[in-house]
Amino acid sequence: MTAIEIDGLGKEYGDLTALDGLDLSVETGEVYGFLGPNGAGKSTTINLLLGFLDPSSGSATVLGHDIERESRALRRRIGVLPEAFSPYERLTAREHVKYAADLKDVAVDPDVLLDRVGLTEDAWDRSAGGFSTGMEQRLALACALVGDPEVLILDEPSSGLDPRGMAELRELIREEAADGTTVFFSSHILSEVEAVCDRIGILVDGGLVAEGTIDELRDGTETHSPLDVRVDAVPEGFDLTDLDGVASMSVEDSTLSALVTDAGAKIEVIRRVDQVAEIRDVISEPASLEALFDRYANGDSAAEGMEDADGSSDDADGSTEEADAGSTEATA
Numbered sequence: 001m002t003a004i005e006i007d008g009l010g011k012e013y014g015d016l017t018a019l020d021g022l023d024l025s026v027e028t029g030e031v032y033g034f035l036g037p038n039g040a041g042k043s044t045t046i047n048l049l050l051g052f053l054d055p056s057s058g059s060a061t062v063l064g065h066d067i068e069r070e071s072r073a074l075r076r077r078i079g080v081l082p083e084a085f086s087p088y089e090r091l092t093a094r095e096h097v098k099y100a101a102d103l104k105d106v107a108v109d110p111d112v113l114l115d116r117v118g119l120t121e122d123a124w125d126r127s128a129g130g131f132s133t134g135m136e137q138r139l140a141l142a143c144a145l146v147g148d149p150e151v152l153i154l155d156e157p158s159s160g161l162d163p164r165g166m167a168e169l170r171e172l173i174r175e176e177a178a179d180g181t182t183v184f185f186s187s188h189i190l191s192e193v194e195a196v197c198d199r200i201g202i203l204v205d206g207g208l209v210a211e212g213t214i215d216e217l218r219d220g221t222e223t224h225s226p227l228d229v230r231v232d233a234v235p236e237g238f239d240l241t242d243l244d245g246v247a248s249m250s251v252e253d254s255t256l257s258a259l260v261t262d263a264g265a266k267i268e269v270i271r272r273v274d275q276v277a278e279i280r281d282v283i284s285e286p287a288s289l290e291a292l293f294d295r296y297a298n299g300d301s302a303a304e305g306m307e308d309a310d311g312s313s314d315d316a317d318g319s320t321e322e323a324d325a326g327s328t329e330a331t332a
């Protein structure tokens with residue numbers, strides 16, 4: 001079943017098109033990462049879903065509720081962590097959670113939620129005016145969890161959190177997902193998205209440029225995976241960049257590092273090195289989501305052959321930033 005269905009959603013602010021006919025759907029129980037650079041339209045999308053903004057075109061439903069006509073009913077069933085949560089200075093943490101419960105007309109034990117988001121007990125009865133950014137973010141999360149929402153919509157949930165806070169947030173998202181909650185969250189922190197999301201959509205200039213599981217995004221595009229081969233000694237002038245699928249190579253001491261575009265190229269690299277040196281170690285890493293994101297979000301030419309979010313595919317022209325010699329045929 002679909003929890004979020006977005007159909008041709010558009011938003012214009014005067015002359016500026018912030019969202020350009022977005023189509024997207026999120027299944028019930030899915031954790032969907034909504035990625036994009038600054039100004040891509042992530043918050044605009046979320047604010048439209050919540051009924052805080054009116055669309056210029058298109059439509060959307062969340063849990064079957066139309067976002068324009070049924071936003072009140074909808075907001076009772078979902079939990080929201082807004083982009084710029086700003087607590088009421090004089091209310092304590094407990095009072096915030098109680099207030100959020102009143103708005104939804106549900107009963108809640110604030111202590112359970114405050115404990116769950118890792119706000120330490122000594123802060124529960126303190127005015128939120130003195131909270132650090134991380135504490136504010138934890139409080140916002142506690143408020144979002146009020147009423148055991150069926151859908152959680154989180155706009156940059158990790159902003160202000162330290163690494164421990166981010167790890168706890170990931171754990172919380174996993175627990176919610178295991179409980180059947182649909183989670184839709186925007187982020188530009190790729191490791192966070194990679195760690196918890198079932199699917200990712202990459203938004204650039206108000207439109208989705210790619211969508212899929214991490215593996216699909218990796219498989220459907222040409223990303224460069226690092227391959228390090230440590231040998232006894234690298235022969236003078238040794239070069240691999242004539243091999244298909246080797247985008248670049250460098251040598252440091254006795255380690256030869258290549259960026260390769262497919263698994264076949266890795267085997268070829270190892271064969272070639274084996275002919276000229278004694279291999280001591282091989283370290284092979286998958287392409288990072290970071291690199292993949294850069295290719296889409298920054299319009300890197302290697303991304304142009306990737307499968308688009310609508311399933312169509314452009315032609316790759318064969319050049320990449322680092323690659324003079326690498327084959328860059330699109331695999332999508």
Ligand SMILES: Nc1ncnc2c1ncn2[C@@H]1O[C@H](COP(=O)(O)OP(=O)(O)OP(=O)(O)O)[C@@H](O)[C@H]1O
Nearest residue numbers: 013016017018036037038039040041042043044045
């Ligand atoms: N109220 C507004 N009036 C005019 N332009 C706006 C308004 N809100 C957003 N925009 C513009 O719309 C575009 C999309 O902004 P939006 O905040 O949705 O992007 P975002 O992906 O959430 O960015 P960020 O990661 O920086 O929060 C940007 O160009 C932004 O400047």
